[in-house]
Amino acid sequence: MTLTKALITEKIQNDLGVSKADSVNLVETVLKLIKDPLASCEDVLISGFGKFRVKKKNQHLGRNPATGKTLMLSDRKVVTFKCSGILRKRINGG
Numbered sequence: 001m002t003l004t005k006a007l008i009t010e011k012i013q014n015d016l017g018v019s020k021a022d023s024v025n026l027v028e029t030v031l032k033l034i035k036d037p038l039a040s041c042e043d044v045l046i047s048g049f050g051k052f053r054v055k056k057k058n059q060h061l062g063r064n065p066a067t068g069k070t071l072m073l074s075d076r077k078v079v080t081f082k083c084s085g086i087l088r089k090r091i092n093g094g
């Protein structure tokens with residue numbers, strides 16, 4: 001399932017009976033609360049859901065999957081996610 005901001009906004013609007021503008025503001029505020037610490041390389045822990053973490057990846061050899069050509073990938077930061085034990089149990093039918 002692809003979960004878009006528009007779909008989340010619509011679901012909140014319908015479930016809570018709030019205006020579209022309020023729903024959009026709510027979604028944008030929650031996403032800002034997650035994005036701002038990540039942009040500052042801080043971890044974001046959402047209890048019962050999981051942890052977003054910024055990790056540094058060193059320069060390494062990679063491969064273009066379309067062409068198969070080998071290339072050097074530069075240093076970069078990536079966001080990883082590790083689900084909580086509660087979410088893991090739910091996913092596994094527990």
